[in-house]
Amino acid sequence: MKRIYPLLLFLFFATCTFAQVKEQTVTKSSVVFHIKNLGFTVDGTLAGFKGEVKFDPADLAASSITASVDVNTIDTDNGTRNDHLKSDNYFDVAKYPDISMKSVSFKHNSGSNYTGTFSLTIKDKTNTIAVPFTYTESVSGAEFKGNFQIQRTTYGVGGKSLVMSNDVKVDISITTTK
Numbered sequence: 001m002k003r004i005y006p007l008l009l010f011l012f013f014a015t016c017t018f019a020q021v022k023e024q025t026v027t028k029s030s031v032v033f034h035i036k037n038l039g040f041t042v043d044g045t046l047a048g049f050k051g052e053v054k055f056d057p058a059d060l061a062a063s064s065i066t067a068s069v070d071v072n073t074i075d076t077d078n079g080t081r082n083d084h085l086k087s088d089n090y091f092d093v094a095k096y097p098d099i100s101m102k103s104v105s106f107k108h109n110s111g112s113n114y115t116g117t118f119s120l121t122i123k124d125k126t127n128t129i130a131v132p133f134t135y136t137e138s139v140s141g142a143e144f145k146g147n148f149q150i151q152r153t154t155y156g157v158g159g160k161s162l163v164m165s166n167d168v169k170v171d172i173s174i175t176t177t178k
Contacts, residue, residue: 023054024178026049026176027141030174031069031171033168034168034169034170034171035165043077046070055142060105060107063106064102066101067174070098071098071099090157090158092123096123099120099122104118113132115130117129117131122156131147143175144174146173147170147171148169149169150167152167
């Protein structure tokens with residue numbers, strides 16, 4: 001009987017180890033935003049991506065994604081505008097250098113289409129958002145492509161404006177290895 005306990009203990013830990021979702025290494029990322037200003041669409045990027053991806057379509061409940069970008073990397077192809085966006089009137093990068101997202105749950109829609117529920121934190125404000133995305137596996141890894149829309153004033157970015165839209169569209173692409 002005493003010999004059975006170590007065997008059962010080994011089987012328990014082995015099962016738990018294999019049941020965990022494996023972390024994937026992010027090899028490439030892109031975060032692009034779009035906002036209307038004076039009737040023209042202004043595009044920009046954010047870099048400095050850091051994240052942890054543990055995603056398994058067969059085990060969505062155990063899957064998780066956390067990510068952040070460095071707001072100091074904001075680039076709209078206009079240095080003066082970039083500096084203005086980094087100021088305390090907008091992103092206040094001295095006080096809030098990162099924008100972060102953390103998954104809450106995932107839902108499979110159909111085929112390679114999913115929806116993730118995430119906590120998005122910009123400045124000191126956190127809200128729950130839905131992010132529809134595609135997940136495509138390859139031999140060497142996987143690609144996530146998603147997009148969502150937020151209201152900039154919900155996060156205290158910029159004030160009320162008659163010339164700048166409150167709607168910000170964001171496109172995210174992440175490539176991982178297995």
